[in-house]
Amino acid sequence: MPLTASAEAARVNRRRGSAADGVCFWHTLYLGTTRYNMAPGTPDPAPDALFPMAFLVEQDPGTTASAHYHQQDQFQLVVRGHASLGLHDVRPVTVHFTGAHTAYGPIRASQDEGVWYFTLRNGFDPGARFMTMPENRVALRAVPGRSHRESVAGPLQAASAPGETLLGPDPDGMTAWRYRLDPGAPISGPDPADGGGQYWVITKGSLTRQGETLPPLSCAFVFPNDAPFQAGAGPSGLEVIAMQFPRRTTH
Incomplete structure (x- = not known):
């Protein structure tokens, strides 16, 4: 059965957060769980389990999230503000897909309004693994059969077809x-x-x-x-x- 999450209901989950690279943001959980709201000692779901994770990130103006990767496939959907994501200019609405163990970024939020984006996964991920940390680069190179997979659509123009x-x-x-x-x-x-x-x-x-x-x-x-x-x-x-x-x- 489909899961639904209303923006109004999710608003009570809005929390201030910061990443290991020092970037600050507001984090609103919609579905599943993340390391920002898991109780200490809670075991992670199995990485190969189907486990929906959905949350909205409001990245602070003028901040840069360092290039990183995740252990899961991921969509990001830019819905407000603007930023550069690697070589791409992203504004509402931009769809970004990365395969598991694909490094992407950095995400440079605009100075005036920052950038808002949904992060959407179908499996549990323990968090970003930043390429600024040598141990993460070593771990990425050791992943068997990995390949870089990234796709971007947008910023989209006004819809002209149904x-x-x-x-x-x-x-x-x-x-x-x-x-x-x-x-x-x-x-x-x-x-x-x-x-x-x-x-x-x-x-x-x-x-x-x-x-x-x-x-x-x-x-x-x-x-x-x-x-x-x-x-x-x-x-x-x-x-x-x-x-x-x-x-x-x-x-």
Whole structure:
């Protein structure tokens, strides 16, 4: 069954945080858990388990998050502010995908307003492994069969079609789409069995599903064994980004 997280409900989870490289930010948990809110002594979920993690990062203006990598596949969705992400200029709305053990960044937030981005994973990750630390570079080189995998779409222009493919589709199912719906229009998503789970993030308007209305910056996670995601646009229409992970492998 899909998991949903309203932006309004998630707001109570907003916490101040700082990373190992010294960057400060606000962190709002939507789904799952992260090292910023886990109780001491809580064991990590298995790295090969399907475990949705979704949170919103509000990176402080003028800060730079050092280049790093994670043990899980990851989507990032820029929804406010602007920054440079490696060689890419990212503004709303930009979709960024990195495969497990792919180093990316740095993320240089703008001086005036910083940058907000969702971090979305389908497996538990204990945190960033910064390339400024020699032991992390050694560990990355030791990962068997690793390859650099990174894709970017955006900043997106105003939607001119009801549906468009932004990334992929790749042979292993990794794909990202954007949908624009008129008020009250229904939507049926792609078959989630083609990938390793889907996130749906509302960027404009609202989404209605089974009596629930989700406002902008809300999200849903669809499991691979769920039926295609069914929803409708709210009274002001809907713009939503759907992101599908590659089929699961053991990293």
